[in-house]
Amino acid sequence: MTGREGRTLVLTGASRGIGHATVKRFAAEGWRVLTCSREDVPAECRRDPAWSDHIVADLADAAEAERFVAAALARLGGAPVHALVNNAGVSPKTPYKERLGCLNGDLAGWHAVFQLNFFTPLTLARGFAGALHAGKGAVVNVTSIAGHAVHPFAGSAYSTSKAALSALTREMAVEFAALGVRVNAVSPGEIETAMLAPEYENLVPRIPLHRLGTPDEVAGVVFRLCTEDFGYVTGAEIFITGGQHLF
Ligand SMILES: NC(=O)c1ccc[n+]([C@@H]2O[C@H](COP(=O)([O-])OP(=O)(O)OC[C@H]3O[C@@H](n4cnc5c(N)ncnc54)[C@H](OP(=O)(O)O)[C@@H]3O)[C@@H](O)[C@H]2O)c1
Numbered sequence: 501m502t503g504r505e506g507r508t509l510v511l512t513g514a515s516r517g518i519g520h521a522t523v524k525r526f527a528a529e530g531w532r533v534l535t536c537s538r539e540d541v542p543a544e545c546r547r548d549p550a551w552s553d554h555i556v557a558d559l560a561d562a563a564e565a566e567r568f569v570a571a572a573l574a575r576l577g578g579a580p581v582h583a584l585v586n587n588a589g590v591s592p593k594t595p596y597k598e599r600l601g602c603l604n605g606d607l608a609g610w611h612a613v614f615q616l617n618f619f620t621p622l623t624l625a626r627g628f629a630g631a632l633h634a635g636k637g638a639v640v641n642v643t644s645i646a647g648h649a650v651h652p653f654a655g656s657a658y659s660t661s662k663a664a665l666s667a668l669t670r671e672m673a674v675e676f677a678a679l680g681v682r683v684n685a686v687s688p689g690e691i692e693t694a695m696l697a698p699e700y701e702n703l704v705p706r707i708p709l710h711r712l713g714t715p716d717e718v719a720g721v722v723f724r725l726c727t728e729d730f731g732y733v734t735g736a737e738i739f740i741t742g743g744q745h746l747f
Contacts, residue, residue, distance in 0.1 A: 508532045508581050508635070509726070510572060510628060512559055512620070513588030515539040517693035518642065521715030522585060525723045534575060536568050537588065559588050560616040562623070569627030580635030583726040584628050586621035586665075587642045591658040591695055600655030610657040617661035618668065625672060625683075633679040638726045641669045641685040642718075645741050648687070653699065666737055673735030682734040684725050688718050689741030708743030 509526045513519035514535035520542065523533050534553040535541065541554045553575055557568040590613060594600055600609070621641055625632075632639065646654035647662030666685060673683040690700050691713040704710060718740050724730060725738070739745045 507583070508534060508576070508579060509583045509585065510534045510536075510581055510624070511583075511585040511587055512536050512624065514554065515542060517695060518688065518691060518715045518718045519585075519587040520545075521719040522587065522722050525716070525719040526583070526726075529723065531582070534572055536572075559620045560590070560612055562615060562619065565620045565623045566627070569624060573627070573631065576631060579631070580637070581628050581631035582635040582637040584624060584632060584637065584639045585642070585722055585726075586624060586639070588620065589617045589642065589644075589658075589662075589695075591654055593653075593655070593697070597653075597697065597699065599653065600657060602656050605655070605657070613657040614661045614664070617658070618664045621665060622668060625676070629676070629679060629681070632676070632681045636680045637682075638730075639672065639676065639681060639683040640722050640725050641665050641672075641683070642722075643669070643685045643687045643737060645687055645689045645739065645745050648745060652703070653697070669737060670735055677734060682730070684730070684733060684735065685737040686718060686721050686725070687737050687739045687741070687745070689713060689739070689744040691715060691718055691740070703744070706744060706747065707741070708746065711742065713740060713742060 509531050511523055514523045515537040527533055536555050536557050538558050555568055555571050557564045559565045625639055643666045644662040646659040647666050669685040676683050690703055721740055
């Protein structure tokens with residue numbers, strides 16, 4: 501079964517925040533959505549027929565990521581994929597809210613952050629490459645402003661994993677072009693989700709638009725990137741920061 505528009509989205513990290521808003525946007529536009537997170541779909545969304553294909557998986561585990569790809573491809577039954585949004589990510593904090601840096605924290609923690617934030621997007625892009633080729637689809641990687649400059653709160657493992665994902669977007673854009681698949685990234689600044697702690701409000705004075713962003717504002721950009729309006733755009737990274745990245 502495909503959605504009203506005959507298009508299918510695969511998105512990770514659908515249970516809340518930016519991913520939840522993005523799924524709601526695609527579903528409202530008539531797309532079929534196939535989603536994943538460790539939690540089930542929020543109760544209020546379970547009766548939405550556009551959102552019936554949710555697979556519970558822990559994508560921080562390499563074997564689970566492979567299992568998710570296999571399960572999703574089985575559900576698709578050979579149908580094409582028109583968009584893959586690599587959204588699930590983790591930004592671990594210390595109990596004292598200090599930055600998790602190069603000199604503190606367990607190195608195993610760095611591996612876990614890179615597994616979810618970097619290797620899972622690569623695993624999924626590889627796994628869905630054939631279905632994306634069939635759909636002449638688009639990949640959107642959700643990176644971060646923290647991948648581009650030192651951030652006051654984000655830790656080094658998170659920031660470097662997102663910088664690596666930005667670089668992966670560039671490399672994938674060229675390799676996936678041969679498949680007719682576009683690959684872009686969105687780089688959010690401070691967006692009001694569970695990932696943001698109250699101290700992030702202190703950053704508002706240095707944001708030119710003088711406010712935090714909303715998940716819907718990220719979802720709108722992700723959606724448009726997956727449409728024909730952006731048919732000649734690949735390898736781009738769009739900052740959704742209210743101008744904060746300019747400093
Ligand atoms: N919020 C911001 O200001 C901001 C800024 C820059 C970049 N970003 C990026 O935007 C993306 C979404 O962030 P958000 O703020 O919406 O985060 P969030 O509210 O914490 O939501 C994260 C989503 O990812 C899922 N997830 C987390 N770990 C997972 C795992 N191991 N396996 C499968 N799913 C997992 C979560 O679901 P479960 O817990 O149910 O698994 C949830 O649906 C992330 O990549 C983040 O780095 C956010």
